Amino acid sequence: xxxxxxxxxxxxxxxxxSAILYALIDFLALSVLASLLLRMRxxxxxxxxxxxxxxxxxxxxxxxxxxLVCALLSKSSLRLMVPLPVHSLLKSCFFIAAAFTGYSxxxxxxxxxxxxxxxERRLRIFSFSVCAIHxxxxxxxxxxxxxxxxxxxxxxxxxxxxxxxxxxxxFYILVSSIRAYFxxxxxxxxxxxxxxRLLTTVPILPVIxxxxxxxxxxxxxxxxxxxxxxxxxxxxxxxxxTSDPLTGLSNRRYLIQTIQKMMNSHDHExxxxxxxxxxxxxxQINDLYGHTAGDQALIRFxxxxxxxxxxxxxxxxxxxxxxxxxxxxxxxxxxxxxxxRYTIEKLIEQDNAASSFPLSVSIGWENYxxxxxxxxxxxxxxxQQLYFQKEKAHKxxxxxx
Numbered sequence: 087x088x089x090x091x092x093x094x095x096x097x098x099x100x101x102x103x104s105a106i107l108y109a110l111i112d113f114l115a116l117s118v119l120a121s122l123l124l125r126m127r128x129x130x131x132x133x134x135x136x137x138x139x140x141x142x143x144x145x146x147x148x149x150x151x152x153x154l155v156c157a158l159l160s161k162s163s164l165r166l167m168v169p170l171p172v173h174s175l176l177k178s179c180f181f182i183a184a185a186f187t188g189y190s191x192x193x194x195x196x197x198x199x200x201x202x203x204x205x206e207r208r209l210r211i212f213s214f215s216v217c218a219i220h221x222x223x224x225x226x227x228x229x230x231x232x233x234x235x236x237x238x239x240x241x242x243x244x245x246x247x248x249x250x251x252x253x254x255x256x257f258y259i260l261v262s263s264i265r266a267y268f269x270x271x272x273x274x275x276x277x278x279x280x281x282x283r284l285l286t287t288v289p290i291l292p293v294i295x296x297x298x299x300x301x302x303x304x305x306x307x308x309x310x311x312x313x314x315x316x317x318x319x320x321x322x323x324x325x326x327x328t329s330d331p332l333t334g335l336s337n338r339r340y341l342i343q344t345i346q347k348m349m350n351s352h353d354h355e356x357x358x359x360x361x362x363x364x365x366x367x368x369x370q371i372n373d374l375y376g377h378t379a380g381d382q383a384l385i386r387f388x389x390x391x392x393x394x395x396x397x398x399x400x401x402x403x404x405x406x407x408x409x410x411x412x413x414x415x416x417x418x419x420x421x422x423x424x425x426x427r428y429t430i431e432k433l434i435e436q437d438n439a440a441s442s443f444p445l446s447v448s449i450g451w452e453n454y455x456x457x458x459x460x461x462x463x464x465x466x467x468x469x470q471q472l473y474f475q476k477e478k479a480h481k482x483x484x485x486x487x
Contacts, residue, residue: 105158108305112154115308119147122312122319134204135322138194143315145190149183150308156180157305160242170236171228177242178224181233181251185224187311188255189217195262195285198322199269220254223247252296259289273460277342284321288314330405332381333388341404345414345461348400349454353416358454359423360468361413363391363430366446366479368409375443383445384409390433390445394426412465420453427451444485448475 123143126136156176159168192213197204203213227233232247266285269275275282295310328340336344345360352358365371365387372380384405391411395401401415417423427449438444450471458464 108157109154111305112150112308115150115312116147118312118316119143119150122316126319132197134197135194138190138197139315139319139322142187142190142194145183145187146308146311146315149180149187150311152176152180152183153305153308174228174234174236177234178227182221182224184251184255185217185220188258189214191255191288192258192262194318195259195266195288198281198285199262199266201265216254217258220250224251252300256289256293259292263287263289273462274346276460276462277339277346278325280339281321281325284318288318291317333385333405335388335391335411336402336404338404338406341402341406341412341414342461342465344402344404345464348414348416349458349461349464352454356416356418357420357423358416359414359451360454360464361423361426361449361451362406362465362468362472363387363411363413363447363449364472364476365409366448366476367484370484371443379443383443386437386441387411387434387445387447390430390437394430394433398426412468423451423453446479446485448472448479450475 123140126139126143156173159173159176193204193210203209223230223232227235227245231245233245233251234248235243235245237243263286266282266288270279270282270286291310291314292307295306298304299307325339328337329335330337348358365383368380368383371383388403388405388411391403391413395403395413395415398415398417401413404412404414406412413426417426430447430449434445434447450468450473452458452464452467452471454464458467
């Protein structure tokens with residue numbers, strides 16, 4: 087008798103430790119989500135994106151709380167005090183929250199993908215129908231036990247449709263993930279390429295962590311979901327930034343969007359151009375004068391470009407990446423584009439006369455025509471022209487030797 091008592095106490099102690107660990111991990115996930123909810127009020131510009139992220143985050147919070155309550159009931163002395171119908175009802179509520187989380191993730195991804203479903207209320211209602219049926223079946227599971235039930239010994243037993251508790255939420259997420267993958271392959275989505283690639287990876291963490299929780303009974307699903315939402319939120323915020331922090335010029339994403347708009351509204355009586363520039367021997371500047379001097383060189387050149395287009399309308403300057411810069415805009419004639427190049431070169435000469443080390447730049451550009459079908463092609467053609475100029479520049483002796 088005494089041995090049985092000791093075994094029961096040890097078992098109870100193990101259950102209590104497991105319950106405490108469960109609670110600590112879930113509270114960590116909830117704190118991350120609560121912090122995100124506060125940041126979402128100002129961190130997301132689009133009302134529809136902000137609303138969908140708020141819905142998703144709240145549904146995950148409810149799901150984690152229900153998971154925690156179910157775990158505490160099953161891992162503590164409360165298990166015997168709470169009637170089985172209450173256990174069953176709470177478990178059903180958890181799976182209802184999981185299904186709704188899958189749908190809300192799907193809806194948030196569709197809004198970010200800018201699909202018709204995100205714009206048409208009728209399509210959203212139709213897409214929710216599968217989730218609604220699943221929720222209804224879960225709400226009545228206590229009567230039919232298709233998903234799960236508790237046997238006479240109060241043990242949890244899987245029903246014939248138990249697998250649907252996982253496949254329905256992940257089905258929604260997987261659909262949008264596949265759509266994001268194919269969208270990332272289309273040239274017209276070049277501006278949002280990084281975001282679409284991020285959306286493609288959304289199912290990875292929830293799948294891994296849910297399998298781990300199911301197989302090893304460790305409370306990591308909440309952490310997996312909170313990390314997924316955090317990563318997605320940071321990706322959306324990053325995607326909304328339009329300026330380069332070092333030079334203050336527009337960044338690559340804003341540039342691509344601007345070129346797309348200019349191509350769509352192009353006045354064919356004017357010359358739409360993309361001019362691409364690259365600082366020659368930039369690595370040698372970093373090696374000889376240090377990376378601070380390299381940053382100063384980029385800032386100097388950015389200011390030169392600002393001065394070059396100061397009197398020009400409908401032009402955008404952007405740092406494309408590294409030491410590459412792009413000016414896009416509309417001018418009256420092709421000769422005006424050539425004159426802009428000449429102006430940049432003269433301003434560089436004036437700047438070099440007052441600076442401790444010289445700058446040298448290669449410039450190539452392409453004018454828009456009917457053979458150009460998308461932004462990527464337009465930039466690639468300008469890049470080819472830049473490459474030819476870069477080859478000529480490197481045949482000349484370096485000013486830094």
